[in-house]
Amino acid sequence: MRILVVGGGMGGTIFANHLARRIHHxxxxxxxxxxxxxxxxxxxxxxxxLYVAMGRATPDELVREQxxxxxxxxxxxxxxxxxxxxxxxxxxxKSGKVHEYDLIVISTGSRAMPENIPGLKENSVNCYTAxxxxxxxxxxxxxxxxxxxxxxxxxxxxxxxxxxxTFAMYDFIKDRGLLDKTEFYYTYPIGRVHSLENVAxxxxxxxxxxxIKYETLxxxxxxxxxxxxxxxxxxSEVAYDLLVAVPPHKGQEVIEKNGLGENGWIPTNRHSLHMxxxxxxxxxxxxxxxxLPISKAGSTAHFEAETAAENVAAVVKMGRPxxxxxxxxxxxxxxxxxxxxxxxxxxxxxxxxKAPTGSVHAFKMAYNKLYWATARGLL
Amino acid sequence: xxxxxxxxxxxxxxxxxxELISNMKSMQVGDTLELLSTDAGSAKDVPEWVHKVGHEMVxxxxxxxxxxxxxxxxxx
Numbered sequence: 001m002r003i004l005v006v007g008g009g010m011g012g013t014i015f016a017n018h019l020a021r022r023i024h025h026x027x028x029x030x031x032x033x034x035x036x037x038x039x040x041x042x043x044x045x046x047x048x049x050l051y052v053a054m055g056r057a058t059p060d061e062l063v064r065e066q067x068x069x070x071x072x073x074x075x076x077x078x079x080x081x082x083x084x085x086x087x088x089x090x091x092x093x094k095s096g097k098v099h100e101y102d103l104i105v106i107s108t109g110s111r112a113m114p115e116n117i118p119g120l121k122e123n124s125v126n127c128y129t130a131x132x133x134x135x136x137x138x139x140x141x142x143x144x145x146x147x148x149x150x151x152x153x154x155x156x157x158x159x160x161x162x163x164x165x166t167f168a169m170y171d172f173i174k175d176r177g178l179l180d181k182t183e184f185y186y187t188y189p190i191g192r193v194h195s196l197e198n199v200a201x202x203x204x205x206x207x208x209x210x211x212i213k214y215e216t217l218x219x220x221x222x223x224x225x226x227x228x229x230x231x232x233x234x235x236s237e238v239a240y241d242l243l244v245a246v247p248p249h250k251g252q253e254v255i256e257k258n259g260l261g262e263n264g265w266i267p268t269n270r271h272s273l274h275m276x277x278x279x280x281x282x283x284x285x286x287x288x289x290x291x292l293p294i295s296k297a298g299s300t301a302h303f304e305a306e307t308a309a310e311n312v313a314a315v316v317k318m319g320r321p322x323x324x325x326x327x328x329x330x331x332x333x334x335x336x337x338x339x340x341x342x343x344x345x346x347x348x349x350x351x352x353x354k355a356p357t358g359s360v361h362a363f364k365m366a367y368n369k370l371y372w373a374t375a376r377g378l379l
Numbered sequence: 380x381x382x383x384x385x386x387x388x389x390x391x392x393x394x395x396x397x398e399l400i401s402n403m404k405s406m407q408v409g410d411t412l413e414l415l416s417t418d419a420g421s422a423k424d425v426p427e428w429v430h431k432v433g434h435e436m437v438x439x440x441x442x443x444x445x446x447x448x449x450x451x452x453x454x455x
Contacts, residue, residue: 154401159392191424195394217431219400234431248404262405270389293390293398327389347389 001032001316004101006081006091008038008066010375011107011287011301017377018309020071023316027073032316035099036070037091039080043069045371047298050161050334052133054168055141059130069375084258086279103282103312106266108255110157110288110296114247117153119223124245127165128157139242140172145181146241151220151230153248154189157288157296160343162186162246163194163203164334169244170210171337185238187218199333199343202353206335249296251289265291270347271324273308284308295329302374303328332364340364380409388417388446395421396428399451403434406453411437414449425449
C-alpha cells in the first residue's frame with residue numbers, strides 16, 4: 001500500500017511515525033510505503049510562540065529538522081503539493097513531480113489571516129508566527145502603560161490563547177511594576193469569556209480578581225489605526241494603546257484552490273476522519289485542515305493522528321479499520337507565568353477544569369520539551 | 380439564495396455559536412444557515428447574538444433526539 005502524507009506538521013508527523021512503527025515489517029518487505037511531502041524542511045512547535053512573545057523563549061528553541069523526527073523508512077521530500085487529483089489518486093508538486101498513492105492523508109494546517117480584518121494586521125501584535133511573536137515581545141517590553149486590548153477573530157487556532165495571553169501579559173506587566181498604569185480590556189465573540197462554559201466560569205472570577213475588564217459578544221469588524229480604536233460587528237468601539245490580536249484563521253490556500261473545502265477546511269467525517277464525498281474513501285484529513293466543530297489545536301491533531309494511524313495499520317494488516325475518533329482534545333491553560341490548569345473533553349463529555357496550580361504549569365513547561373517525543377510518535 | 384447546514388452537535392469548543400459566527404462570515408446577504416446543536420444554551424445565545432448584530436432568526440425547533448435546529452438568515 002502506498003501511503004502519502006501531505007503536511008509535515010503535528011498531525012502528519014505523528015501519524016507517519018505511529019504508522020511506521022506499527023507497519024515496520026510491511027515497510028521492510030515492500031508491502032507498504034510511507035511518503036511525506038512538506039512545504040518546509042523545518043518542524044515548528046507552534047504553542048511555544050506564546051513564550052517568545054513574553055520573552056521566555058527564543059524562536060530557535062522551537063524548531064527541529066523535520067527529517068530528524070521521522071522514523072527510518074519514511075521517504076521525505078520538501079516539495080509542496082500544488083494539485084490534488086483525488087479521482088486519479090495522485091498529486092502534483094511544485095517541482096512538477098507526480099506522486100501516486102493508494103491512501104492519502106491531508107494535514108496541511110491553518111494560517112492566521114489578520115489581513116482579513118481591515119486595519120488589524122498593521123495595528124496589532126499576535127503570536128502566530130515566530131516573527132510576529134518577536135514583534136509582540138518588542139512592543140510589550142517597550143509598553144509604558146495604557147490600555148491593552150485583547151481582540152479575538154473567528155475561527156482561530158488554539159482556543160485557550162485568548163485567556164493565556166491575557167494572564168501572561170498581566171504577570172509580565174505586574175513584574176515590571178506597571179499594573180497601576182495599565183488597564184486590561186478583554187473582548188470575546190460570544191456571551192461569556194470563553195467558548196467552554198466551565199472554563200468561562202473559572203476564568204471570569206480570575207479576571208474580576210485581577211481587575212481585568214471584559215466585553216463579550218464582541219466580533220472584530222475593523223481596526224481604526226488612526227484613532228486607535230477597534231470596532232465590532234455588534235456596534236461598539238474600544239480604544240487601545242496596545243492591541244493584541246487572535247486573528248481569524250483559514251486553511252491553506254492549496255486546499256481552497258483545489259476545491260477541497262471552503263476557506264481551506266475539508267469536510268470530514270467526525271468519527272472515521274475520512275473526507276466526505278465521492279473520493280473520500282481513501283482520503284484521511286487531520287488536524288486544523290478538517291471542518292470538524294472541535295478545537296483547532298495541536299492535541300486535536302495528535303489524537304486524530306493516533307486514531308488514524310491505528311486504523312491504517314489495521315487496514316494494512318487485516319483489511320479493516322479498528323477505531324473511531326471520539327473527539328478527544330486536551331488543552332493546557334497557562335494562567336500566568338507560574339500557574340496552569342487544563343481542559344480535557346470529547347464529543348460527549350465537557351471539560352471540568354480545576355483551579356490552576358504550580359505543578360500543572362511545571363508539567364506544561366516539561367511538555368514543551370517533551371513535545372519532540374510526541375512528534376516522534378513515542379509519547 | 381444559498382442554504383447551508385452546520386453540524387455542531389457535540390461541539391463544546393469552539394461551540395455552536397462560534398461555529399455559526401465563523402460560517403456567517405462566508406455567506407452572502409440573504410443566505411440562510413441551519414445550525415444543529417445538542418447544547419440547550421444555543422436556543423438562547425444564538426438569538427441573542429443574531430438580534431444584537433442585526434441578522435434574522437427564521438426558526439428554532441428541537442427534534443425527537445434532542446437536537447436543536449436553529450435557522451438564521453444573514454441580513455447585512
